[in-house]
Amino acid sequence: MTEATPARARPQLVRARPPSTATIPFLLNGLQVHARKGDTVLTALLTQAGHLRTSEFLARPRAGFCLMGACQDCWVSCSDGRRVRSCTTLIEPGMSLCLPPAAFSCPAKGDTPVPGMEETGGCTPPHPLGDKPCFPQQDAAQSPVKRTMNPRIIVIGGGPAGIRACEILVSHGLQPTLIDESPRPGGQIYRQPPQGRERPARALYGFEAGKARRLHETAQTLLPHIDYHPETLVWNAAPGMLDLHGPQGMARQAYTHLILATGATDRILPFEGWTIPGVYSLGGAQVSLKHQDCLVGNRVAFVGTGPLLYLVAYQYARQGAHVAGVFDSAPFSAQLRALPGMCRKPAVLAKGLYYLAWLRARGIPIHTSCTPVRVEGSEHVQGLRVRQGSREWTVACDAVATGYGLRSETQLPDLLECEFDYSPLHRAWLPRLDPAGRSSVAGIYLAGDGAGIGGADMAEIAGARAALALLADIGRLVPLRQARSLERRINRWRAFRHALERAFPFPDWQAWPRPGHTLLCRCEEVTCAQAVAALQMDGQPELNRIKALCRVGMGRCQGRMCSSAAAELLAAQGDIDTSSVGRLRSQAPVKPIPLTALGADPSA
Template sequence: MTRVLIVGAGPAGIRAAERLVAAGLHPVVVDEGARAGGQIYRRPPAGFTRSPRTLYGSEAEKAVALHRRFDAMLDAGHLTHHARSSVIALAGQAAQVLGPDGVQPVAYDRLILATGATDRLAPVPGWQSAGVYSLGATQIALKSQGVALGRRIVLAGSGPLLTLVAFQLLKAGAQISAVLDTAPISTQVSGGVGMALARPLVTLRGAALRVRLGRLYHAGVKLTKIVSDGTGPTAVLWQDARGRERSSPCDMVGLGWHLRAETHLSDLAGVSMAWDSGFQQWLPQTDAFGRAGDGVYLAGDGLQILGADGAELGGKLAASACLDDLGLPSSDTRRLLKERRRMQRFAEAMQRAFPWPAQMVRALPADTVLCRCEGVSVGDLKAAVPLSGPEANRAKSLSRVGMGRCQGRYCQLAGAEVLAASSGVPVAQIGRLRGQPPVRPAPVAAYLDRGAD
């Protein structure tokens, strides 16, 4: 039987597995979570008392349906699930999987990458302090453990996730000092028209959440500094849309500017990348089904940021492409392709409504920490430009930007803006940091044969 490996058990991975199982295949699914669901439908530990409606809001029925479908396939023995595991390398039609028992190879004939996305972060002076988290980490703590990471919280960034996390925290009883959105009202209105035309109900739901934030929400702000003492943040300094200086007291800060596609494994699999000026990031190149060639297929936010519904569609399309290439029957995909195009129109409008704050990043003071892993400042990166030129990997070698645990996930896009501004070239010309294994931190002990003398 053909060996199909699916990396990721979020909406895209679950729907891909479902379609493969229906065709008689037995896929292997690797996921970092303890149970399937992904970030958007992350499941809490057993015995957790908060209801799905409380955890997932209006998406509760979708979340529960996906959870049940995956669990049913697993209980029936129709797939193999490696939980709490990460694919850290790809080579020779085998994935190196890091799990609770160390690293083991998992061979495959076909590979479906449903790796999802991570937070897209922009540096803010002072963001290296303990107590400054991404919006995704803030949401994980709330969903997984029912924990608010601070007693007085400021959330800052832009995009629907900013509003959603703020609403979820308020609903859970957390105290929020301010929700600071760098996107001006003007861009939100112009992009919002396109969002409403593509997905009116989703747009209306997001607007309703925004209204419920009331005076906590501020649009068109400029973030000046995160002030901290020895215990963590004490305030966020910012300018409002009129240029007035403001300060919001806090003991925790959550940051995020929408999402960034997780592409490290796609890179190792040899998938071509291209700069997307709308999404302001490097994205994998595939056909409409997610087919990247050589038995590799992409689905979900790891291909393009389309959200949970778009991820489900992408999982079905990638699995259909895989089945077609194997000569096996698959369902009609015309409706799926039409629906995915609608999701793309919505996502493109969303990027216009909540743009990446390129100018804010380019204007950062020289002493601002750019790479939190390595403690590299904006000035350190600029100092490397005379020798590196406008090339991401040479600048990395000379400055250590992107050499830390995150491998550039949090600093690459901001670093490219700094390099582009210093060199006077378009940001796309800077290039991208090359992916290299292991794509996740792995302890040396995981590679040791525990049975050896």
């Protein structure tokens, strides 16, 4: 076996500092290479390669996008035929992974590949059963998995809302079950590094270090008193029963009451070149830094709008990245007009002003009223073309981070047949809730960003309030004064949220640069022109109808990355309000699960 560093594409990820953890050997296209303990498969690969895979329809390079398990654009092949989602799977010693030759060259003449892998250029071809994540169409009652009959209270999501909900329930003598996709509690905002890769809280969370530390300590204190299932996906939900996929395989879990604290993902608007390796969501860029201590590039341009835009740019600059610029679609006048409302939370406003001043003091360009025109390059990012009024120019960069606010994860309440209402504030359909977090379905409660974007502080309060509502509904005595106090605090945060939306309004879609060949749906590689053609042929500007005609939103991410833009496109074409185009209906599984999870043998 030869350890080699063959000629290959420029690595996409850059370690923010020399790694201090032990090395882990693994096989990449038949050659032994090394990662670091705590690396995800994505980090292990993209610190040595330019991309992860080629897309199914247009055979274009892809290198992941959201890095938090939402976009489903980072599945890679193992030499035994299995497929793994690389952004959420930790590298293991001896793992044998396959990349396209253009991303990482196969053994050169004179190298010694691993025995048995010579004929395929480093990778045995995956078996068709293991080649892609699947969407099994079967009735949950017929699923061949273990059934747990004991009714119980289940909290889904281990972020601020879920942890505080569990805290209230435990304090009243109950033992809830906490199910979380992440390996450690904290959610996306307070995501913890892998075991063995800990860093000081201040370095990870900045001004929010104290809040993060308190939440993590609360979670640790709760562990002996809850039934905790980390790294577990709830892929289907039905009345009284959940279908799970976790480290032990498939399982079923009965429940009597359910608190959904499923969080949010980036709201994405497409522009030309947004699927090129090196373009990531703002949340993905932040996850790469906080969870993996990696930068998505050496010279990064930040484009979008919202507080997260400035926060992530600040975090990158603090870690030594060259920030090529911050390009905000919101006009500066909107931020000035929203100042009185944002003064409702002076500490939060002060932090935002500090980030802005810190960036400006270091000469980092900040432009408002800007929209992205296109990403320059084909195999990797070579620049970003931006527009401000009638002016256009190209920014030199090797990575782009983009996002236009956040969107709630609402697939599970949809499967549970909760009623939805359109929220003009969020430009999205959200589950209908009472002030305490009760949904329209008895026994189902929602809290946190999955019920409407409000931020981590509001999520903690809403999680506690939903738990109190649940306690009242099962006949427990609940302190009314505490419940009312929590609702007042939630309302104050909602008022602040209104001010934020005025400061960072949704871009003018009519003026958005979107050539017909721009990809609208990154999974199915459907262009804006194809979606418009389907609309013109059918004449019905309704999301599910367009999905059936041209497959927008039908891919692995289930519309997480494209549904917002698709709704805006249909509304603009039909000259109607966005609320009139409907919403994509969710389907199980809400995220892909491999066929191997259902018992199929990829090597058979």
